[in-house]
Amino acid sequence: MINFKRSLLFLSFLLMPLDGAILEVIYAQTPAFNFNQSIETDLEIYINEQRIGDFKVEFLGNELTALKDRRLKKILRRLLKEDVYQKIEPLSFPYLIEEFPFPIVYDDEQLRIIIKLQYDELQPDFYNIDLDPSIKYEGQALNPADLSGSLGWNAEKSFSDQYFGGDYFTTSYNTFINFKGYLLESQGFYQEGRGLGEEGWFRGNTRLTKDFEDDRIRFQLGDTSTRNLGFMTARNIGGLSLSREFSINPYERPFPQGEREFTLLSRSRVRTFVNGTLIKDEFLPAGNYKLSRLPLIDGINFVKLEIENAFGEKSIQTFDIPTSTQILKEGVFDFHFSAGRSYNDNNLERSYNGNNLVSLYGQYGFSSTYTGASYSMFEEDLSLGGLINGISTTWGNFFYEVAYSNQDRYGSGIGNALTWQLQNSNYQGVYRVSSSVRIEDYMNSFTRQYSTDLNPLDYSYQVNLSSPLSTFMSVSGGASVAYFQDRSLGKRTSYNISSNIRMMNSLSMSIFGSRVKEANQPTNVALSMFLTWNFDTSQHYANYFHDFENKRSRLSVTRDNNNQMYRPRYNVNLENGDQDRRLETRVNIPTPMADIAIKGIAVKDDAYDEKTGIQKQGVISLGSALLFAANFKEDRTEFSYAISRSNSGSFAVFNASDDIEDDQILIRSTSPYADTETPLIGSLSLPNLVDYQYREVQIDPTLLDEGTSLKKEKFILHSGYKSGHLIPIESDGEFGIKGKLIYQNEALSFKLIRIGKSISFTDLEGHFYISGVGGTSYILEVDGIGSTELNLDASKKYKGILDLGTITLQRD
Structure with a gap:
């Protein structure tokens, strides 16, 4: 249908200078061909002016006859109010236009279909469809391959003077194999060279991971860790862990997002501002509404509604909405359990000779403003347990913690902590304060972790404060002091202050100062400045750093490549100290099969043997990965591999059909340039996809043989945890x-x-x-x-x- 219409437009253009009768004759002869054939195609469907995705539809000639995509019902169920959806529920597939209960319009100019609905027939989620891709991409995303793997490596060879320790060679690996969601991964490295110490191989983290996606639960066996909560600190262990993992669905946040209700008495234009930023601008009919899914920050958020009714009258409603990432939504449960033995890395060996350790906690959102948690940890003869109560109010977020510890050698003790967080987003200028205060009090021999040399604290205070002094300058500072129960040990104090000054849109300066005094230890003072200049018209920027305490400065200039294939990224560093000067240059070149980096360093050190002159080092590094993916069908096995750039996460391998495997193919997604292109060896690949996030990928057929077209050019990917996709690229045979x-x-x-x-x-x-x-x-x-x-x-x-x-x- 679409090709025919465009052909007629082309014909009309050709006949513009000719007599109109000719055109009539040609149109009159058209019925010799049957143009009233049934045609299926993919078109965009909108609800009013909101796009909800691409769907398969059917035309008979120029007339839209049916919606032939089962996903449509699933999406409408999430977007329509229940009583409205019940009008669609009885429809049988395919959904005939003549039976559809709502008006449907085909826009032949924009080539899109519009379903006309009243706004009061829609769920609140409808306004946030772009914030929740699980609605937008319902049923479209490709599942990861049955079997996938990444064998990543990076090699670095140095040609160095003795000043740098002489020549060396290092290589590292980052590998994983994923079979239907069961992931085995391992990292490690090899080093060789006198300047690096011991030579040989080192095995790093190795573990088996399984995610239960529907419940957002992750199980790990091998090198894992405990978690922080309250007085309980995280530890690396060899063992197992079972925990809630909210990152499995990053689009559903576990903490409150400020739900508030408001009423409209007539059809009105509503503009929603959060902390001074316009978030939504929409027309809504009369009715009751709920603010939801707002992008809030920790602290007190100022939400403003500007409402203009049909008569032009304006009104403003404001809400102070408190929230915190430490406060869970009502009914949300977070937990973690881990057990194993702590380990230490010494030279090139990982030793699992630490203490046996068990750690667990549970956290539950009792309401949108109150969350409670409890935790326990057992390590050798140490037991630690505690409770946390968190409440979010318009006066700030308050947390009270109490914990009990007992270690056979030192006895028991109790720790208490009170935390107050405040972020006044509803004020401007100097009154827009972000602050936190924490007071900790310890009784007897309380300790957070196992110790053979316990010096228990008595109490401590921590204060942090930040505020914008003007539109171009902000300042923040902090202080803490801790007293030991044994007063002869003195006290531990620290102070820090920082300021950020935006002198121009592209020029900013940061200043940082700190003073730390550990008990009976020398005072450590630091003062530094950091200057950043972003060039407005290009992807270039410069940084200047100066350390006043150590009398050292560094100038860094970078020319970025915006991740464009084969285009180098340049970086030059000039460093000057009391006794040495240093020049370092680095060039990175991305290619479809590897990331290449070349680095050169020259140093003049007055403290080194003056007869040796300038010390030089040259380094070349190469990073690549072997990716593979396979699907096991009843009648065949689909398999493809790729040699790609360095990869540390999920990926996609594109398997081209035989008739186009020798053609050049480009992949485009988030960059204005091609993310990758057909390599010399293996298939096309797209590495480093973000786990559990949706990604639109477009095949660019520009370099295919003229006249060649593909069955499908656009794909929606939804990766698992370090998973691989196997995507077929097939010509349509035409x-x-x-x-x-x-x-x-x-x-x-x-x-x-x-x-x-x-x-x-x-x-x-x-x-x-x-x-x-x-x-x-x-x-x-x-x-x-x-x-x-x-x-x-x-x-x-x-x-x-x-x-x-x-x-x-x-x-x-």
């Missing part, structure tokens, strides 16, 4: 034909022609081009003249554009 038609020794001008289902026209000189040719019958039909069988082999697969030259027709 090709193009061009030539020139002669009849009775004259060119056939402006004739309607057809080969199978494909339709086109000849131009003034009888030339034609017709695309979308396929099948096994190649009969060329010319309206009003006749037909002829083309000299093509029906058993052969053609691609691109075939030039048949001059074709002479005889009247049937």
Whole structure:
């Protein structure tokens, strides 16, 4: 249908200078071909002005007859109010337009379909469909492959003077294999060179991971860790863990997002501001509404509604909405359990000779403002347990913690802590304060973790405060002091202050100062400045750093490449100290099969042997990965591999069909440049996808042979935890034909022609081009003249554009 319409537009353009009667004759002859055939295609569907996705639809001629995509019902169930959805529920598949309970309009200019609904028939989630891709991409995302793996490595070779420890060689690996959601992963490295210490291999973290996605639970066996909560600190262990993992669904946040209700008495324009930023601008009918899914920050959020009714009258409603990422939504349960033995890395060996350790906690949102938690940890002869109560109010977020510990060697003790957090987002300027205060009190021999040399604290205070002094300057500071129960040990104090100054849109400066005094230890003072300059018209920037205490400065200039293939990224560093000067240059070059980096360093050190002069080092590094993915079907196994750039997470491998595997293919997604392109060896790949996030990927057919088209050019990916996708790229088996038609020794001008289902026209000189040719019958039909069988082999697969030259027709 769409090709026919465009063909007629093309014909109209050709005939503009000609007599209108000619056009009438051609249109009059059109019924010789059957244009009222049923055609299926993918089109965008909108609800009012909100796009909800691409769906398969059916046309009969120019008339939209049916919606032929089962996903539509699932999405509408989430977007429509229950009583409204019940009007759709009885519909059988396919969903005929004449039976659909709501008006449907086909916009033939924008090539889209619009379902007309009243706003009071829609759920609140409708306004946030772009914030929740699980609605937008319902049923479209491809599942990860049955089996996938990444064998990543990075090698670095140095050519160095003795000042740098001499020549060295290092290589590291980052590998994983995922079989239907069961993930085995391992990291490690090898080093060789006198300047690096011990030579040999080191095995890092190795573990088995299984995610239960529906429940957002993660199980790990191997090198894992406990978690922080309250007085309980995290530890690395070799063992097992079972925990709630909210990152499995990053689009559903576990903490409150500020639900508030408001009423409209007439149809109104509503503009929603959060902390001074416009979030939504929409027209809503009269009714009761609930603010939800707002992008709030920790602290007190100032939400403002500007409401303009149908008569032009304006009103403002304001809400102070408190929230905290430490406060869970009502009914949300978070937990963690881990057990194992702590380990230590020494030289090139990981030793699991630490203490046995068990750790667990549970946290529950009793309401949108109150969360309670409890935790326990057992390590050798140490027991630790505690409770946390958190409440979010318009006066700030308050947390009270109490914990009990007992260690056989030192006895028991109790720790108490009170925390107050405040972020006044509803004020501007100096009054827009962000602050936190924490007071800790310890009784007897309370300790957070196992110790063989316990010096228990008595109490401690921590204060942090930040505020914008103006629109271009902010300042923040903090202080803490802790007293030991044994007063002879003195006290532990620290102070810090920082300021950020934006001198221009592209120029900013940060200043940081700190003073730390550990008990009976020398005072450590630091003062530094950091200057950043972003060049407005390019992807270039410069940084300047100065350490006043150590009298050291560094200038860094970077020319970025915006991740463009084969385009180098340059970085130059100049460093100056009391006794040495240092120049470092680095060039990074991304290619489809590897990331290449070259680094050069020159140092003049006055404290080193002056006779040696300038010390030099050259380093070249190469990072790559072997990716593979397979799907096991009943009748076959699909498999493909790729050699790609460095990869540390999920990925996709694109398996091109035989007829286009030698063509150059580009992949585009989030970058203005191609993310990757066909490599010399293996298949096309897209590494480093973000786990559990949706990603739109577009195949760019620009470099395919002219006339070649693909069955599918756009894919929606939804990765698991370090998973791989196997995506088929297939041509549609169709090709193009061009030539020139002669009849009775004259060119056939402006004739309607057809080969199978494909339709086109000849131009003034009888030339034609017709695309979308396929099948096994190649009969060329010319309206009003006749037909002829083309000299093509029906058993052969053609691609691109075939030039048949001059074709002479005889009247049937």
